[in-house]
Amino acid sequence: MSPEEFRKWGYAMIDWLADYPERVERLPVLSPSAPGDLRKTLPNQAPEQGEDFSQIFADIDRLIVPGITHWQSPNFFAYFPANTSGPSILGELLASGLGIQGMLWATSPACTELETHMLDWLADLCALPQAYKSTGTGGGVLLDSASSATLCALLAAREKATLGNTNRSGLHQNPRNQDLVLSTPHRIPKLIAYTSDQAHSSVLKAVRIAGIGEDQLRIIPSDSQHRMDLHALKAAITHDLQAGHLPFFLTATIGTTSSMAVDPIQEIAALCDQHSIWLHVDSAMAGSAALCPEYRHHFMGLDQAQSYTFNPHKWLLTNFDCNCFYISERQALTSALSILPEYLRTPSSESGEVIDYRDWQIPLGRRFRSLKLWFVLRSYGAEKLREYLRAHMEMAKRFSTLVRTSQDFILVAPVDFSLVCFRHQAGDAFNEKLLNTLNQNGKLYLSHTKLDDRYTLRLSIGAAQTQVHHIETAWQVILETAQRLEH
Ligand SMILES: *Cc1c(COP(=O)(O)O)cnc(C)c1O
Numbered sequence: 001m002s003p004e005e006f007r008k009w010g011y012a013m014i015d016w017l018a019d020y021p022e023r024v025e026r027l028p029v030l031s032p033s034a035p036g037d038l039r040k041t042l043p044n045q046a047p048e049q050g051e052d053f054s055q056i057f058a059d060i061d062r063l064i065v066p067g068i069t070h071w072q073s074p075n076f077f078a079y080f081p082a083n084t085s086g087p088s089i090l091g092e093l094l095a096s097g098l099g100i101q102g103m104l105w106a107t108s109p110a111c112t113e114l115e116t117h118m119l120d121w122l123a124d125l126c127a128l129p130q131a132y133k134s135t136g137t138g139g140g141v142l143l144d145s146a147s148s149a150t151l152c153a154l155l156a157a158r159e160k161a162t163l164g165n166t167n168r169s170g171l172h173q174n175p176r177n178q179d180l181v182l183s184t185p186h187r188i189p190k191l192i193a194y195t196s197d198q199a200h201s202s203v204l205k206a207v208r209i210a211g212i213g214e215d216q217l218r219i220i221p222s223d224s225q226h227r228m229d230l231h232a233l234k235a236a237i238t239h240d241l242q243a244g245h246l247p248f249f250l251t252a253t254i255g256t257t258s259s260m261a262v263d264p265i266q267e268i269a270a271l272c273d274q275h276s277i278w279l280h281v282d283s284a285m286a287g288s289a290a291l292c293p294e295y296r297h298h299f300m301g302l303d304q305a306q307s308y309t310f311n312p313h314k315w316l317l318t319n320f321d322c323n324c325f326y327i328s329e330r331q332a333l334t335s336a337l338s339i340l341p342e343y344l345r346t347p348s349s350e351s352g353e354v355i356d357y358r359d360w361q362i363p364l365g366r367r368f369r370s371l372k373l374w375f376v377l378r379s380y381g382a383e384k385l386r387e388y389l390r391a392h393m394e395m396a397k398r399f400s401t402l403v404r405t406s407q408d409f410i411l412v413a414p415v416d417f418s419l420v421c422f423r424h425q426a427g428d429a430f431n432e433k434l435l436n437t438l439n440q441n442g443k444l445y446l447s448h449t450k451l452d453d454r455y456t457l458r459l460s461i462g463a464a465q466t467q468v469h470h471i472e473t474a475w476q477v478i479l480e481t482a483q484r485l486e487h
Helices: 003-026 037-041 053-067 086-098 109-125 146-163 178-183 201-209 230-242 265-274 286-291 293-299 330-337 347-351 370-405 428-440 468-486
Strands: 139-143 191-196 217-220 246-253 278-282 307-310 323-327 409-411 419-424 447-451 454-460
Touching (some): 037 053, 086 370, 109 139, 109 323, 109 370, 139 146, 146 246, 146 278, 146 307, 146 323, 146 330, 191 201, 191 230, 201 217, 217 230, 230 246, 230 265, 246 265, 265 278, 286 307, 323 330, 370 419, 370 468, 428 447, 428 468
Parallel strands (some): 191 217, 191 246, 246 278
Antiparallel strands (some): 409 419, 419 454, 447 454
16 A cells, blocks of 8 residues: 555545544444354455455445444443543554554563553552552553453462562472472472452453463352452361462452442452462452542552552543553562563663563563553543543433332442443343343343342443433333333
């Protein structure tokens, strides 16, 4: 593509994207596509001769849009949001145009330094522990997802529990090598991880990927408010200690996926501290709320957590992917993940003066993700971002008030942030039918979960364009649809 053509189609694409937010409200939120619909329309083979870009461009509306579920629709209430915004899209565009790889400081110093700086900015904006800042013993990194962050936290915790951080004299003594473990005369205690039955599935996935047996993960039951049950946790730890096991890792959640419940972090942290268990806190969605001081009481106890993660790519106007992962002792992480082949040796790395983020993540290569964060934080400013988050949380309160006034619906979880969990009194089958009917008509999109073993509707607020009137209309549509189905 010539620079002139790129300019032409670049402008056209920006025009298309600039119109999209205005258009999206009129499109069915959930894609009406049936399985195979798109593939039927695509040629079986890639083209031998290049096509004119005008044909490709026309196919965006013709082929792609019908297969899109519009996460940017103001009536998208299904999953936690996947925010985007003008500045963020421009940041993505610049990152792709620069086309750099930020694996080492030396492979593009600005990529590393802007990232470190943005994570420090966010740590301050969210009043996170000082230890998570680059000036302390820890630091932050941008990863692709909260799932990766939890896996990295688990690996760092295992490193710390099995090696200590300082006495590693070489790979040949690494007890992670199973053969060596088996031949060691002293039995190495079984590592045990803990989480609640409300934790995100990424915790189990991390355990599997790390090669820690699923029988080494204790799923602690939750209480009536879907928070990790402390008595059950204490009992499990005691039981494991008595059996000679080594409790080493616990994932607690601030804002669970099902109901945005908040685990009792302070009490859990005290227990973890007592037994030298690495505490990892997953606040993938709710984490953005920490920008607002009046929501920070939910984050108390975080100063005792060894690691923490949240997703600006959910609710902070920054495109997927953009996950913040903070750790209080960076050495545990880099010691778990650093491998240095000759071809990656650079003078700056050897000097120890710089961060090489490849040692903070699973892959080697990395995108210039901090540009979009930099653009977002600068162009909105903290005040506007706080207003944005508050508005969504006010809308959730408004919706919960509407639910409370109804005879037929009940709220089934506290509304602390931006999610409302509710159900019709008529039972599971009715709620399921209601959800399917609502989603198929295209006016809005909700999702469901099971709470207390009952089918529960989730109205998750957080799309950038959602306004109070969308919430009120959603409630009307839900009420009318339920009434229609009752007859
Ligand atoms: C969304 C979510 C995740 C997963 O986030 P990814 O970035 O998609 O991996 C993990 N934990 C919680 C609590 C979530 O809400």
